Amino acid sequence: MPMIRECVVTTVGPMGQPHLAPLGLIEDGEHWIIAPFRPSTTLANLEAAPFATASFIDDVRIIVGCVCGRTDWPLAPVPGWSTPRLAAALSHAELEVIRNEADPKRPRFYCHVRKIVSHAPFLGFNRAQAAVVEAAILATRLGLLPREKIDTELAYLQIAVDKTAGPVEREAWDLATAKIKSYLQTQPD
Numbered sequence: 001m002p003m004i005r006e007c008v009v010t011t012v013g014p015m016g017q018p019h020l021a022p023l024g025l026i027e028d029g030e031h032w033i034i035a036p037f038r039p040s041t042t043l044a045n046l047e048a049a050p051f052a053t054a055s056f057i058d059d060v061r062i063i064v065g066c067v068c069g070r071t072d073w074p075l076a077p078v079p080g081w082s083t084p085r086l087a088a089a090l091s092h093a094e095l096e097v098i099r100n101e102a103d104p105k106r107p108r109f110y111c112h113v114r115k116i117v118s119h120a121p122f123l124g125f126n127r128a129q130a131a132v133v134e135a136a137i138l139a140t141r142l143g144l145l146p147r148e149k150i151d152t153e154l155a156y157l158q159i160a161v162d163k164t165a166g167p168v169e170r171e172a173w174d175l176a177t178a179k180i181k182s183y184l185q186t187q188p189d
């Protein structure tokens with residue numbers, strides 16, 4: 001399996017409006033692949049304008065926020081590049097699509113990595129951040145997973161949150177789990 005880097009990808013819509021989506025970038029030699037499921041705004045934007053910016057962050061509230069409908073996170077312009085980055089990015093990568101592999105479910109956009117720029121230090125791994133990212137992914141796949149798997153995964157992830165979270169991670173965890181729990185309440189037992 002290839003290495004996948006979880007990040008927040010900015011694309012730009014037809015009216016110039018930026019769009020944020022948490023996505024996993026798939027490493028493929030010197031290229032990175034963006035693989036959005038159909039239908040999605042990221043996919044439509046990339047088909048129209050083949051540029052994206054990947055923001056690498058440690059504020060996991062942004063990842064959870066995006067999957068819970070909050071997408072108004074501050075952006076910063078990228079000099080000489082059409083697609084902004086998250087202001088909170090520790091680093092960003094400028095990605096230009098060089099090839100599009102069609103697929104009815106999940107097309108793959110092969111990107112040339114034009115530039116990677118650092119903005120703030122990376123201060124080490126944190127288990128609660130990783131747990132929040134997992135919970136955010138769960139929150140986007142609720143209709144596809146059996147309830148037992150959701151309950152088991154949440155219970156396991158909670159351990160890392162209880163042991164290693166700071167206030168930012170706790171806030172993000174609470175937001176992700178609130179979304180998941182409100183979905184589960186609508187489901188028959």
Ligand SMILES: Cc1cc2nc3c(=O)[nH]c(=O)nc-3n(C[C@H](O)[C@H](O)[C@H](O)COP(=O)(O)O)c2cc1C
Binds near residue numbers: 063067137
């Ligand atoms: C950490 C993380 C990684 C994700 N990776 C992908 C991905 O590789 N492809 C995808 O289609 N959705 C992925 N998702 C779900 C998308 O973020 C979500 O469906 C989003 O709404 C994309 O659709 P949009 O472009 O219409 O906003 C991921 C979500 C999270 C939290």
